[in-house]
Amino acid sequence: QVQLVQSGAEVKKPGASVKVSCKASGYTFTGYHMHWVRQAPGQGLEWMGWINPNSGVTNYAQKFQGRVSMTRDTSISTVYLELSRLRSDDTAVFYCAKGRIVARRSYFDNWGQGTLVTVSS
Amino acid sequence: DIQMTQSPSTLSASVGDRVTITCRASQSISSWLAWYQQKPGKAPKLLIYKASSLESGVPSRFSGSGSGTEFTLTVSSLQPDDFATYYCQQYDSYVTFGQGTKVEIK
Numbered sequence: 001q002v003q004l005v006q007s008g009a010e011v012k013k014p015g016a017s018v019k020v021s022c023k024a025s026g027y028t029f030t031g032y033h034m035h036w037v038r039q040a041p042g043q044g045l046e047w048m049g050w051i052n053p054n055s056g057v058t059n060y061a062q063k064f065q066g067r068v069s070m071t072r073d074t075s076i077s078t079v080y081l082e083l084s085r086l087r088s089d090d091t092a093v094f095y096c097a098k099g100r101i102v103a104r105r106s107y108f109d110n111w112g113q114g115t116l117v118t119v120s121s
Numbered sequence: 122d123i124q125m126t127q128s129p130s131t132l133s134a135s136v137g138d139r140v141t142i143t144c145r146a147s148q149s150i151s152s153w154l155a156w157y158q159q160k161p162g163k164a165p166k167l168l169i170y171k172a173s174s175l176e177s178g179v180p181s182r183f184s185g186s187g188s189g190t191e192f193t194l195t196v197s198s199l200q201p202d203d204f205a206t207y208y209c210q211q212y213d214s215y216v217t218f219g220q221g222t223k224v225e226i227k
Contacts, residue, residue, distance in 0.1 A: 035216070045157075045165065045208055047216035061215065095164055102171070105212045107155040109176070111164035 002026040004096050004112035011118045017084040020115045022096030029077040030054035033099035033106055036070065036081045038092040039114075046092075050099060050106065051079055086119045093117075123147050123211050127219035133227040138199045142222045144192045144209035153213035156185055156194045159221075160205045168207075169194065199224070 007021040022034065036048040049060035051070040058070045069082040081094060093114040099106035124147040134140050144154065152172040157165035167176045169185035172192055182197045196203055204226055209219040 044220045045210075045218040047218065097164075100170070105153050106216070107167065107170050107210060107212050108157075108165070109167050109170075111166075114164055 002098065002110040004098060004110055006094075006096060006112040006115045009116040009118070011120065012086050014087055014119055014121055016086050016119075017082060018086060018117050019080055019082040020094050020096075020117070021078050021080050022112050023076065023078045024098070025077060027098070030074060033101060034070075034072075034079045035097045035099050035106065035108060037095045037097055037108075037111075039095070040089070040092045043092075048081070048094075053077075053079060083117075086117075088119050091117065091119045123150060123214055123217050125209055125211055125217050125219040127207075127209055127222050129222060130220065131223045131225060133225050134199050135227045136199055136201055138227075140196045140199055140224060142194045142207055142209075142224075144187075144194070144219050146190045146192075146211055149189045150211045150213035152188045153211060154185070154187070154192050155210045155212065156183075157208045157210065158203075158205045159208065165208060196224075 003025045005023045010018050012018050030053045033050045035050040038046050051058045053072045072079045093116050095114050096112040097108035098110040100109045126145045128143050154172045156169040159165040168179050173185045184195050206221045206223045208221050
């Protein structure tokens, strides 16, 4: 069965960077885009972008461009999200989500368990 | 950017009720719409894709309909496990989520 296992909670100071990992198993890692979605405390879901694990090509939401980087290591079926210049309003749970692509469009059929990133001085 | 608006924000219902949640897109998205269920402290779970296709393993009491700009998620007979927050998501152009609808016990 598909499993997406994320790294543990992080506490960071404003201005720092954070790197969250998502290890995939149970399917062909390079066959499906991986997306990242964040959720601030008590708030809704916000899409951040995707990475094609096969090619490494990325596509970021405009809001995060310049501050976000998504990478992958195919040898260990893991994708990474790095967010820099953290602010207090970046405090959120970050989810990786496996994309199911139809006609170059994606919805999400499997999700990681989430990683809480707290930004606080 | 395509904006998604869900209504209501909160819905109070009883076990056995038929409940309907509406999602409106700011422009036509054809049928490129998914619905998710999220419980507190858990990741979202896919229920419906392409507006009306039921994801494998999801109970048949869940159904979706609509196209263009107006969509609905219906639960035909609400069960105790269904009290949760529901999100719509468009995937016609990039990805946008609705703000969520919390279904609570009446």
